Amino acid sequence: MSRVRRRQREGSSGAAVPSFTSGEICDKVVALEELELAVRSCVETLESSSSSSSLESKCSAAGKLRLLAKHRSDFRAVIGGCPGAISSLVGLLRSADPATQENAATALLNLSLEESNQARITAAGAIKPLVYALKTGTEAAKQNAACALLSLSMIEDNRATIGACGAIPPLVSLLLHGSSRGKKDSLTTLYKLCTTQQNKERAVTAGAVRPLVELVVDHGAGTTEKAMVVLNSLAGIPEGREAIVDEGGIPALVEAIEDGSVKGKEFAVAALLQLCSDCTANRHLLVREGAIPPSSRCPSAAPLAPSTR
Template sequence: MVSLADSQCGRAPRYHHGRSMRTVRSYLFHHRPSTGAPPTLPPSSSAAVSENLTDSVVDFKLRELAVGVGSSVAEPAASTEELLEISREFSDCSSFGSDISGELQRLASLPRSEAPRSTASPEIDGIEALGGTGIGSSPEILESASLDGVEPVVRACVEGLGSPSAEAKRVAASKIRLLAKHRSDFRALIGASGAIPALVPLLRSTDPAAQESAATALLNLSLEEVNKGRIAAAGAIKPLVYAMRTGTAAAKQNAACALLSLSMIEENRATIGACGAIPPLVALLVGGSSRGKKDALTTLYKLCSTRRNKERAVSAGAAVPLVGMVGEPGGGTAEKAMVVLGSLAAIPEGREAIVEAGGIPTLVEAIEAGPARGREFAVHALLLLCADSPRNRGLLVREGAIPPLVALSQCGSARAKLKAETLLGYLREQRQDMARF
């Protein structure tokens, strides 16, 4: 048996493929004669092209996720303040530096006065042909270009987007995508030029390259705060959802990130959910790349600050892939998945779906064998699942949760200790289980 000192107070044991003692305890409980035992749970179900979307000035992290947590939903045993703290923890482990782009984390830490070098991109070759302004084709020259020099190029791109030629539209979208990738002032210039409404129809293009460039261009442009409102006002939300459903792997991924960026404006969240964004986000959880899954998790978490979007996520079947991710070590998604599960567990439909997906045994395993931060997220989700449900408390005991919870109450973080103690208190209320303490 994993000792309390080894599993909680010292170095966390690694996930393993064999049976833990919790699993053995659960097995023995399931197979001993008993009356009135809760029914046995069903088993849980358990390389996209990635572009560096650089930004020299925007600190594009998820701290903003701590704002706007739905307060109209009763969340037993967890105050709004506690949920905000959990949300901030999610922000810390889910920066856009790792989720949207490998470059943003580095760039966000640079001084605002420093103009970083972007990764070389062969697509930038030939950009001067659009404007004829003498701007060179290398990223280094483009990053040092003046706004006056870039403005004719932007005007030419906008004209290209309005051309009847599919080729001209595709080239123009590609150039805007690249211009918007480099500098904040370029993004502001492009946003004011009328390019955004011209890009939106390309999101429904039957040309995969044009659709992908349009989705990525809008994502890059959305990094400039003023452009978020322009993109939403141009009616881009529903076409972005369409691109997320029909596009290339990169188009789906970047459309999801664009919607995440737009969801930073609270009033956009209900619209994004109503336009059908949640089912394709759940599909990304199942079939996306590693980065695509992280982006989908982050977007779902932000959207699920509203009750209606929680309901949509449950209806779209989010519980099963989320529970599956909790049990996948080393993928960088387990902790994020637990936080999203905690969000869904705030509503009765979410609690039921998580339990049916095998969430209780998976979360108990995370408390017993997972990293310290993951244990806190797991006990938070279990607390929401069990606070008002005697049946779920019984299932929790059957899964051998008491020893790891006792250990967590002794050796976890302050928040984890409090939540573990509260959950143990609920379990003591189960009269049929009093003898197990």
């Protein structure tokens, strides 16, 4: 473990306040008293309206809070409980400076990993600004804003609010155009949000079904199973079932049963069951795709109907 270097700087209160780099946060157990001084110094910089508090210094302060909140639960709790820390970061989510916005989104993501901070971040009005960062930020800012919204969606009442604030379309955009990590973050967040009826409808309207079906057959992306889980959720509403069939979802899911992993096959069967249980036309499509061998077909029995046990 490397020896930690600590720089002292003078905060506006006149006290010597430690400043830390990423490596120092990882390598040293910092006393909570020192942490509190560092956090207060960062918050003072973020809240300052003086001309001497430049955008660069605010970006730096947000970056320090981001690093301080990265590794330790007790640090996150202290930062979340510091007056002004969360609200000042929320204010930076609409910054025109990409680096500042990214630092703020990432700091809030890190803080949201502490359960007690999720209600604090929500109360600070973070949902709309996080959606803004999800729409306008850098690739990393979009990914981290999506994950922060995922954390906030652990509070059940937030799920409808996040959807109503417009999070679904930019999540679908991230699913379409994001990196591999971005696609995974989008899928996980969409799944959590789509536990509500309205968000399922919003996802279908935003065009989520086509990229989901494409990911089901794209085995190299590492997102096949996650995509099937979200499709299974969307298959719970009539609009979702119609869109899945229209976008070629039945052949894609049948292929997953034939060639997918054990877990993937389970997800595919669950989705097909929803698509076909109440629709004769979809059952015929399923049979035509070869999911049921001819010897096992029974004219009087509905394919994929659950059996008694």
